[in-house]
Amino acid sequence: MLTVFLLLFPVAAALLLHFAKGNAARVMALGAALVEFAVAVYAAVISQLTAQTQFEVNVPWIASSGINFHVGMDGLSLVLVLLTAFLVPLIILASFRHDYPNASAFYALILFMQTGLIGVFVSLDAFLFYFFWEVALIPIYFLAGVWGSERRIAVTFKFFLYTIIGSLFMLAAFVYLYFQTGLHGAARSSDLLAFYNLTLSSDQQSWVFWLIFIAFAVKMPIFPFHTWQPDTYTESPTPATMLLSGIMLKMGIYGTLRWLLPIVPKGVSHWGPLVMVLCIIGIIYGAIIAIRQRDVKRLIAYSSLSHVGLMAAGVFSLTMIGLQGTVIQMLAHGVNVVGMFFIADIIQRRTGTRDIAELGGLTKNTPALSVTFLVLLLSTVALPLTAGFVGEFLLLGGVYQYNHWMGAVAGLTIILGAVYLLRMFQRVMLGPDTQFTATIKDLTGSELAVLVPLIVLVFWLGLFPGTFMRISEPAITQIMTIVTR
Amino acid sequence: MTSIILLSVLGIINLFLGFLRSNKILLPAAMVILALVFGANLLDWNAAPESYFSGMLTIDRYSVAFTGIVTLTTLLLIPFSQKYVRDGQENLAEYYSLLLFSLVGAIMMVSYDNLLMLFVGIEILSVAMYVVAGSDKRNVRSNEAALKYFLMGSFATGILLFGIALVYGATGAFSLIDIAGAVVQPANATFRPMLYIGMLLMFVGISFKVSAAPFHYWTPDVYEGTPTFFTAFMSTVVKTAGFAAFFKLLMVAFQAAESFWIPTIMAITVLTLLIGNVGAVAQTSVKRMLAYSSISHAGYLFIGLVALNGKLSANGIFFYSLAYSVATVASFGVLKLVADQRQREDYAVLNGLAKTNPLLAFVMTVAMLSLAGIPLTGGFFGKFFIFGAAMDKGYIGLVVFAVLMSMVSIYYYLRPVIAMYMRPAEEDMTEPVAVGPFQSAILVLLALLTILLGVLPGLLSKVL
Numbered sequence: 029m030l031t032v033f034l035l036l037f038p039v040a041a042a043l044l045l046h047f048a049k050g051n052a053a054r055v056m057a058l059g060a061a062l063v064e065f066a067v068a069v070y071a072a073v074i075s076q077l078t079a080q081t082q083f084e085v086n087v088p089w090i091a092s093s094g095i096n097f098h099v100g101m102d103g104l105s106l107v108l109v110l111l112t113a114f115l116v117p118l119i120i121l122a123s124f125r126h127d128y129p130n131a132s133a134f135y136a137l138i139l140f141m142q143t144g145l146i147g148v149f150v151s152l153d154a155f156l157f158y159f160f161w162e163v164a165l166i167p168i169y170f171l172a173g174v175w176g177s178e179r180r181i182a183v184t185f186k187f188f189l190y191t192i193i194g195s196l197f198m199l200a201a202f203v204y205l206y207f208q209t210g211l212h213g214a215a216r217s218s219d220l221l222a223f224y225n226l227t228l229s230s231d232q233q234s235w236v237f238w239l240i241f242i243a244f245a246v247k248m249p250i251f252p253f254h255t256w257q258p259d260t261y262t263e264s265p266t267p268a269t270m271l272l273s274g275i276m277l278k279m280g281i282y283g284t285l286r287w288l289l290p291i292v293p294k295g296v297s298h299w300g301p302l303v304m305v306l307c308i309i310g311i312i313y314g315a316i317i318a319i320r321q322r323d324v325k326r327l328i329a330y331s332s333l334s335h336v337g338l339m340a341a342g343v344f345s346l347t348m349i350g351l352q353g354t355v356i357q358m359l360a361h362g363v364n365v366v367g368m369f370f371i372a373d374i375i376q377r378r379t380g381t382r383d384i385a386e387l388g389g390l391t392k393n394t395p396a397l398s399v400t401f402l403v404l405l406l407s408t409v410a411l412p413l414t415a416g417f418v419g420e421f422l423l424l425g426g427v428y429q430y431n432h433w434m435g436a437v438a439g440l441t442i443i444l445g446a447v448y449l450l451r452m453f454q455r456v457m458l459g460p461d462t463q464f465t466a467t468i469k470d471l472t473g474s475e476l477a478v479l480v481p482l483i484v485l486v487f488w489l490g491l492f493p494g495t496f497m498r499i500s501e502p503a504i505t506q507i508m509t510i511v512t513r
Numbered sequence: 514m515t516s517i518i519l520l521s522v523l524g525i526i527n528l529f530l531g532f533l534r535s536n537k538i539l540l541p542a543a544m545v546i547l548a549l550v551f552g553a554n555l556l557d558w559n560a561a562p563e564s565y566f567s568g569m570l571t572i573d574r575y576s577v578a579f580t581g582i583v584t585l586t587t588l589l590l591i592p593f594s595q596k597y598v599r600d601g602q603e604n605l606a607e608y609y610s611l612l613l614f615s616l617v618g619a620i621m622m623v624s625y626d627n628l629l630m631l632f633v634g635i636e637i638l639s640v641a642m643y644v645v646a647g648s649d650k651r652n653v654r655s656n657e658a659a660l661k662y663f664l665m666g667s668f669a670t671g672i673l674l675f676g677i678a679l680v681y682g683a684t685g686a687f688s689l690i691d692i693a694g695a696v697v698q699p700a701n702a703t704f705r706p707m708l709y710i711g712m713l714l715m716f717v718g719i720s721f722k723v724s725a726a727p728f729h730y731w732t733p734d735v736y737e738g739t740p741t742f743f744t745a746f747m748s749t750v751v752k753t754a755g756f757a758a759f760f761k762l763l764m765v766a767f768q769a770a771e772s773f774w775i776p777t778i779m780a781i782t783v784l785t786l787l788i789g790n791v792g793a794v795a796q797t798s799v800k801r802m803l804a805y806s807s808i809s810h811a812g813y814l815f816i817g818l819v820a821l822n823g824k825l826s827a828n829g830i831f832f833y834s835l836a837y838s839v840a841t842v843a844s845f846g847v848l849k850l851v852a853d854q855r856q857r858e859d860y861a862v863l864n865g866l867a868k869t870n871p872l873l874a875f876v877m878t879v880a881m882l883s884l885a886g887i888p889l890t891g892g893f894f895g896k897f898f899i900f901g902a903a904m905d906k907g908y909i910g911l912v913v914f915a916v917l918m919s920m921v922s923i924y925y926y927l928r929p930v931i932a933m934y935m936r937p938a939e940e941d942m943t944e945p946v947a948v949g950p951f952q953s954a955i956l957v958l959l960a961l962l963t964i965l966l967g968v969l970p971g972l973l974s975k976v977l
Contacts, residue, residue, distance in 0.1 A: 090894075092828075092975035093901070155897075162888040174867075174934050181935050185927065192887070193920050200916060203904055 030071050031083040031099045031150050034109060035143060037064055038116075042139035045132045054124060057135035061117035064142065068113035072106055072499065079103070079502035081152065089156065094217045098153040103503035107355055107496055108149040108282055111362050114485070115274050116142050122370045122478045123267045125377060128175055134267075141167040141271055148279050154202040154218040157287065158195065161243075164279065165191055168271060172264035183259040190256045194246035201239035205291070208232075223291050224510060230294045237295030240288050241303070247280035248336045250303070251310030261329035266373040269325070273332050274366040278358050281336075284343050285351070290510040296344070303344050304430065308437055310337030315444035319451070324372045324382045327452055331408065331445065332365050338441055341434070342423035348508055350426020355500045356493050357419025360407065363489070364416060367404040367482040371397070374475060375456070379464040384452060389461035394470040398457055400479045405453055407486045409445045415489030514565055514572050516554040516580055517620055523549070524613035531606020540594065543609040547588040550616075554580045568688060569627040576624030578831050578976055579757040583619045586749045586838040587612060592955050593846045594742050608648060612746065615641035619754035623761075628677045628687045631758055635673070635722060638751060639666050645743040646735060658738025665721070665731045673718025679711030692766040712767060712774055716781075719762075723755035725781050725811045726788040733792070736804035741852065744800070745845035748807040749838040756814045760830055763818055771821065779819050779911065786812035786918045793925045799848055800858045802925055803841070806884060809922060810837050816908075816915055817899045825902035827977045832898050835973065836891030836966050840883035843959040846952070847877040854946045863929050865938025869945040872953055874933040879960040883967070885926035886919050891966025898974060 041060035048056050075082050084100030101109060120138060128134045144167065147160030165188070173184040205223050210216035228236065245253045261269050289296055314334030321327035339357050342350040374397065375390070376382045391398040407414035410421070420442065428435025471479065489496070523546040530542055554577055562573035591612070618637025625631040643666060647659025681687055683704040684695035699705060721728040736744045767774060789809025796802040814837075817830040850873065851866065852858045867874035883892035896919065900912045948956075966973065 088971065089969075090971040090974050092971070159888045162893075166882070166887070166889065170934065173931070181931055185931065188927065189920075189923060192923060196916055196920060200913070203901065204909075207904055 038139040038142040042136040045136040053132035058120045065113040079506040099150040103500040105149045107500045119270045137167040152220045171268040175265040176263045180263045183263045187256040187260040194243040197239045198243035233292040233295035237292045244280040244283045258329045262326045270366045274362045293511045307337045307341035311441045318448040328368045342426045345426040345430035347426040347429045351504045353422025360415035360419040364408045387456040388459040390457045396471045413490045415486045418493040516550045528610040551584040569630045571626045579623035583750045611641040622754040623757040646739040649740045654738035658735045662735045669721035676711045676714030683708035689765040697769040726784040733804045741849040753834040782815035790918045790921045798858045820903040820906045822902040829898035829902045833895035836895040840880040843880035863932040864936040866933040876956040876960045881926040883963045889967045894970035
């Protein structure tokens with residue numbers, strides 16, 4: 029029942045928001061998101077550290093077709109539900125300084141989105157998973173399309189088309205698998221376990237792999253399915269960018285772990301090398317383009333592209349440490365990127381520009397901002413003691429086990445990351461003032477309220493990653509046994 | 514049967530109410546009649562199937578289900594009749610009565626057991642449509658629509674009748690069951706070609722009525738010229754009844770000759786999907802876009818016919834028709850309200866609607882998402898069930914093509930959404946559109962129904 033509560037509470041709150049106006053709406057949204065977070069933490073505390081699915085609910089949805097409303101959480105789901113429930117209140121809080129027109133709709137969409145995201149992470153039925161997968165797309169499309177900047181219409185349209193076309197391929201694969209479950213006289217089922225128990229030939233697996241993979245690859249995004257990403261991240265209002273990069277991107281990685289690797293293991297081992305190469309290209313490509321960026325937000329977008337490539341490479345390395353690294357890095361990246369986009373937003377709001385060339389000398393007036401920015405930035409660069417280090421270290425270890433050369437090339441991400449991020453920090457925060465930055469003010473209370481929890485988590489993940497690895501480990505082990513059987 | 518009797522009798526009473534010349538009485542009266550018919554129809558749900566007129570009509574669950582859709586659609590549509598059916602206008606009551614009588618035709622189409630009944634049903638429905646297409650008498654476009662529809666429609670009817678005659682000649686029967694027997698075991702093999710030609714001619718006739726390509730050429734012009742209220746009626750009720758009739762014909766009478774006609778129907782399906790979707794992309798008027806979109810939806814419904822998958826197909830067509838009708842009524846309803854006030858029908862007329870009329874914009878968005886087949890709306894599960902029925906029979910290629918076409922459709926269904934939410938209103942259109950409280954309530958109901966079908970499809974996924 030806990031799962032159902034986590035799933036339905038945000039959307040119920042979103043409906044109620046329509047009766048609130050302006051300020052009341054954001055406070056209500058924040059309250060609802062905090063309640064959701066509290067419940068998620070409670071679920072994590074009472075959960076057992078086994079591979080068993082917990083908090084399970086399984087009732088008929090379309091009874092005549094063997095499609096069930098089957099939800100539940102194992103360690104992997106739990107970690108991502110925690111991440112979602114942790115980030116959403118911060119994202120809402122981060123938007124407090126903006127005066128978005130039609131605020132109640134804006135916050136209702138964020139909460140609606142949360143239902144979609146959590147639904148993706150807890151669904152154990154293929155069609156339910158697909159359902160929530162699309163449900164998560166609709167609110168973010170409107171968030172980005174209605175409240176975004178000038179070029180938003182074309183950009184979000186491209187984003188919508190890319191993701192929906194990708195997911196239609198996945199739907200086709202699910203329908204095919206669904207029919208496969210009924211081949212030998214058994215009743216058709218779209219349950220996750222029914223899919224795991226399918227015995228597909230190598231040929232079947234190798235094309236089903238692509239159908240499912242494209243949906244996830246677009247969402248993450250993996251090179252060359254990424255072309256929607258930089259524009260959408262840049263043109264969206266910051267809360268939407270945070271949702272996209274902090275949480276939605278993890279839908280793709282989670283989907284790969286849950287709905288791709290165990291269902292078509294042979295397909296994965298067949299196409300794995302090609303995908304690895306694409307991931308590595310993405311890592312390097314994202315990093316090199318990031319170096320050339322003048323726009324802070326766009327730079328972070330490309331850096332996110334580079335990092336997601338590494339996470340995907342960790343998944344396809346099919347090693348235990350690679351997968352565990354992915355889980356930690358999903359958390360770390362969520363925290364880092366949300367923090368970075370928030371800081372970019374703060375700087376833009378204070379100075380009126382995001383252009384690196386027009387910025388400079390911010391440290392003099394803004395010690396708190398500088399320190400938080402530096403911590404998040406170093407965590408993104410993967411400096412030891414920070415969240416990014418643990419994740420990237422494990423990931424690189426996984427990729428290295430898979431192939432030494434790929435590991436070596438992927439390792440460049442740390443160096444390149446240091447190049448573009450430190451360069452940005454130097455140009456934006458240090459050096460002489462410009463006309464835009466002379467009178468900048470330091471962080472306010474509400475901004476600190478967003479950044480402090482993020483910083484705490486950066487160090488928590490960096491120093492005691494075990495807290496979270498313990499939760500996800502049994503689930504990851506189970507996925508590995510299915511993949512390698 | 515009660516529904517047919519009720520509609521005929523009350524339709525005449527409604528006609529006499531016309532002496533009062535007041536929409537204040539006529540509109541509620543028509544709604545009460547429809548609600549009565551809807552209720553009376555549902556009462557037949559648990560009754561045993563019953564034949565009337567020496568087995569020419571059968572009221573069974575199949576007919577009750579589809580009668581339910583057409584009456585509900587009309588009931589929800591009729592509140593939007595204002596302005597085309599103006600207070601004090603001469604022929605006020607006639608239009609309502611024509612709709613009620615045409616429903617009798619639709620009900621006959623979904624419950625026929627005999628080709629003569631099918632023909633009579635189609636004609637009752639069509640003749641009423643020819644008249645209402647021209648109901649905006651002083652508008653040239655409306656006149657053109659009526660004339661075009663009438664000329665083309667009667668031609669198609671002739672072809673249908675010719676087909677029925679040939680089928681009768683080959684099988685010696687009008688009754689579906691007897692025809693089925695003769696198709697399985699022909700009395701004389703030399704009649705075979707005659708039977709096949711008859712079948713094809715019948716297909717042409719019915720395809721015309723449901724606006725399937727390549728017999729769709731009348732659709733965009735007629736839909737555009739006809740007053741929006743009646744266009745909505747044409748693209749929902751006529752189509753639903755047409756497909757229910759078509760499916761029954763194929764399933765009961767012609768199934769044994771499947772191998773002969775499947776390629777034909779398949780070709781029509783592919784062509785309809787292609788022309789409907791690609792045609793809709795190029796439109797600049799929302800109404801014309803909806804006309805092409807209705808062609809494309811005929812294509813998706815055709816997939817249910819190709820699959821010919823017994824209960825799976827029947828349930829698929831039922832669910833699809835319901836979801837499609839609800840969303841179409843909602844979209845035409847919004848379009849009509851907006852276009853009436855602003856006197857335009859291009860996309861720009863919707864610009865900024867989310868600011869001036871958030872409710873209309875929301876309902877339109879739900880309708881568009883449903884027509885595009887995006888989850889959370891009934892349209893998704895409509896496609897899901899129809900495609901499932903076809904996949905079950907192994908038509909993977911066809912389904913893949915249909916999915917590709919529905920990707921195309923996302924392009925044109927998003928355009929109204931983008932216009933409403935992301936573009937600012939044009940200068941002379943910042944006034945909110947006037948919407949009555951009753952119409953608002955109906956629009957909300959339509960949107961909720963669409964979402965309900967999309968969230969709990971299990972409620973209606975296996976009624977047949």
